[in-house]
Amino acid sequence: MESRKVEEYKSGYPRFVALLATHEKFLLCRRFDRLRNRVLLSKQDRLSVLEMELDLLDETEASRGFLASIRHDHNKKRSQVMAxxxxxxTDYDEFIKRTSNTFRHARADGRDIANLQNWLDGNGCIAKNETSYLAHAEELISVAPNPDDTMMKLEHLVESHLIKFWRDFRKQKFYDSSIDENIYINKGYLVGRIAQGILLTLITFILLAPVLVCNMVTSTSSRIVVVSLSTIIYLLTLTNLTKSKTMELIIAASTYVKTYPTLKPFSIRELHELGRGSLLNFV
Structure with a gap:
């Protein structure tokens, strides 16, 4: 059964949600950071007030036995405050947990926000005050599972160039979710396959190029320079294309350098002659 196009749904929310359903990354939500902080501070202050009430009850308690035993504490006011x-x-901890889970979601991609805003501006089927959430780009999160950030960037780049240089690209069957020429909703595998090919080519080049260069030079110092520069390029690539943490970068650098056997035959005398004691970290 052929799926209905976005424009086949009635104007208004039926058509808008049909558009959202075509691409999981279109499901965007506001975190409401300011309101969350307001609620959190309110709950926190309520606990602070109760804490002071409990301290006051303890300080003014006439019966020392009540403070020495929970079982024999017959101070009803203290029991009420404890409850x-x-x-x-419980409410405070639950709110913190929910807030933490909310902040784990990835930030909304600027391209997805712009696409939705452009569609709304062009169709005008939803009240503007009900789509104002898109104006809070810094608070928008994507409910969809986090994709590979590197692949997503490459796919966006590939898709943009295909749309720009391939006139018939828009007419492919994987763009049939909408008849609007200004809407690009890719459901095919072509863009992903091209992006994967580019990524594999880049990885292969980064890993093998230094090996080939090291095999072409005989100077020890030249090899060290090649490996050092290639390691820097490798780490810069990881930093820009992925969300690697500091320790992950250190481990990646260590693993990367160990793949080059050209450094292992170096003796302590050779390293001393080069005056590069710091290079011991690479051996």
Whole structure:
């Protein structure tokens, strides 16, 4: 059964949600950072007030036995305050957990935000005050699972160039979700395959180019320079294309350098003659 195109749905929310359903990355939500902080501070202050009430009850307690045993504490006011504290702590912890989960979602891609805004501006089927959430780009998150960030960047780059230089690209069957010529919703594998090919080519070049260069030079110092520069380029590539943490970069650099056997035959005397004691870290 052939799926309906976006324009075949009735104007308004039926058509808008049909558009959102064509691409999982279009499902964007606001985090409401300011409101979350306001609620968090309110809950935190409520606990602070209860804490002071409990401290005051303890300080003014006439019966020392009540403070020495929970079982024999017959101070009803303290029991009420403790119950309130427990309820507030449960609510406080749950709110923190929900907020933490919300912030784990990836930020919305600027391209997806722009695409939705352009579509809304061109169709005008939804009240503007109900789509104003798109104006808060710094708070928008994507509910969809986080994709490979590197692949996503490459796919965007490939798709942009295909649209620009291949006139019939828009007419391919994997762009049939909409009849609007200004809407590009890719559901095919062509863009992904090309992006994968580019990424594999880049990885192969970064890994093998230094090996080939090292085999063509005989100077020890030249080989060290080649490996050092290639390591820097490798780490810069990882930093720009991925969201690598500091320790991950250190491990990646160590693993990368160890792939070159050209450094291992170096003796301590050779390293001393080069005056590069710091290069021991690469051996």
């Amino acid at each position: 309130q504290i427990e309820a507030c702590l």
